[in-house]
Amino acid sequence: MNPDQERFLSVLEAHKKLIYKVSHTYCRDREEFQDLVQEIISQLWLAYPKYDDRYKFSTWMYRIALNTAISFLRKESRRKETFGTLNSQLLRIADDPYDDPYDQQLVRLRQLISQMDRMNKALILLYLEDKSYQEIADILGITVTNVGSKLNRIRKQLRKQFETQKKH
Amino acid sequence: MELEALKQSWQEMDQKLERQITLNRELFRQLKLKESRNRLFPLTLYRVVELILFLVFSNLLGRYLFDHLGHPQYYIPAGIILIFALSGIIGAIGQLYYISQVNFAEPVTKIQKKLMAVASHRIRLVKLTLLSLPFYLCYAVVGFEWLLGIDIFQYGNQSWWVIQLAFSASLIPVVIWAISKLNYQNLHLRWVRHLLETDGAKPVREAMSVLEEIKMFEQEDQ
Numbered sequence: 443m444n445p446d447q448e449r450f451l452s453v454l455e456a457h458k459k460l461i462y463k464v465s466h467t468y469c470r471d472r473e474e475f476q477d478l479v480q481e482i483i484s485q486l487w488l489a490y491p492k493y494d495d496r497y498k499f500s501t502w503m504y505r506i507a508l509n510t511a512i513s514f515l516r517k518e519s520r521r522k523e524t525f526g527t528l529n530s531q532l533l534r535i536a537d538d539p540y541d542d543p544y545d546q547q548l549v550r551l552r553q554l555i556s557q558m559d560r561m562n563k564a565l566i567l568l569y570l571e572d573k574s575y576q577e578i579a580d581i582l583g584i585t586v587t588n589v590g591s592k593l594n595r596i597r598k599q600l601r602k603q604f605e606t607q608k609k610h
Numbered sequence: 611m612e613l614e615a616l617k618q619s620w621q622e623m624d625q626k627l628e629r630q631i632t633l634n635r636e637l638f639r640q641l642k643l644k645e646s647r648n649r650l651f652p653l654t655l656y657r658v659v660e661l662i663l664f665l666v667f668s669n670l671l672g673r674y675l676f677d678h679l680g681h682p683q684y685y686i687p688a689g690i691i692l693i694f695a696l697s698g699i700i701g702a703i704g705q706l707y708y709i710s711q712v713n714f715a716e717p718v719t720k721i722q723k724k725l726m727a728v729a730s731h732r733i734r735l736v737k738l739t740l741l742s743l744p745f746y747l748c749y750a751v752v753g754f755e756w757l758l759g760i761d762i763f764q765y766g767n768q769s770w771w772v773i774q775l776a777f778s779a780s781l782i783p784v785v786i787w788a789i790s791k792l793n794y795q796n797l798h799l800r801w802v803r804h805l806l807e808t809d810g811a812k813p814v815r816e817a818m819s820v821l822e823e824i825k826m827f828e829q830e831d832q
Binding site for chain 2: 451454455458459462463484485489492493494497500502505506508509511512513531532533534535536547548550552554559560562564569570571572578580581582583584588592593597600601
């Protein structure tokens with residue numbers, strides 16, 4: 443492996459959770475998830491030589507990962523083409539904590555996210571990742587005020603949803 | 611439960627995730643990173659092929675026009691067709707420019723809008739094809755003479771020509787109306803759907819839905 447690839451690999455290693463979380467937020471099944479993981483990694487690799495260090499590395503990486511996940515150009519069977527085996531997993535997950543059916547909070551959170559559209563999914567993901575409003579605005583390309591008001595709206599919706607659930 | 615509580619539980623999971631995810635280094639080595647292509651590569655390829663075809667066609671047509679400079683019955687229709695072919699060239703170059711401007715490291719809303727501009731190229735091509743419909747006689751005149759050596763002016767009588775010209779003229783308002791209707795907001799109309807989705811335009815429809823989401827996302831708080 444050449445030095446560039448080694449460097450890229452160590453960056454990837456340091457941010458593997460980011461790739462996992464974005465893919466997990468946008469994919470419904472395991473196969474789709476693995477495809478997206480691989481595609482995000484490919485896009486990061488392509489963009490890596492042009493990385494602009496005026497931006498935080500995580501901002502750069504979130505933009506590429508989210509643009510890859512949201513964009514309509516996703517190729518369905520890329521993994522089959524590149525790996526030839528369906529059992530290969532670029533990110534190996536021993537025991538997926540986000541898929542724990544006994545954790546009620548997480549089950550609810552997953553339900554909530556799955557009902558959102560693509561842009562709101564990105565917003566909530568960045569919020570849960572504890573990004574500042576400024577950074578969320580930079581990644582998504584909206585204003586800080588917009589971020590605040592959207593999160594308030596989601597907060598209200600969430601409260602309403604849980605109240606309805608309690609009544610039932 | 612509040613959003614803040616969810617955030618806390620998300621971050622608790624984060625700790626576990628750190629331990630439970632491993633990057634498959636062996637598979638990474640197998641990953642053909644050197645062969646990775648920008649996801650816009652297929653679109654770029656289509657546009658390059660389209661550009662080459664339009665260039666070849668325009669070149670041949672230009673030569674035909676030059677060879678028939680003394681015959682207005684041929685060079686006028688050939689000139690009209692050439693205008694459409696040149697529009698195709700300009701369109702393809704414009705698309706290649708749009709594609710070259712797409713950088714996935716830019717903000718999400720900005721990039722998704724740029725991608726939509728690329729995807730909507732199909733609409734422009736269909737509109738260009740529709741625009742050329744009232745000029746179908748030009749294609750017939752040039753095509754017969756060029757490919758078969760048949761001069762259709764010798765075959766059609768005056769009333770035949772009047773009928774053809776009247777039919778051409780009647781197509782103009784129809785084409786104008788169709789072009790005004792041809793957009794992705796009108797996908798509920800069967801003919802629009804048929805025209806825009808003949809060969810795998812699903813990604814474009816998806817692009818449209820992303821754009822709609824972005825519009826709503828940006829407008830909600832204004």
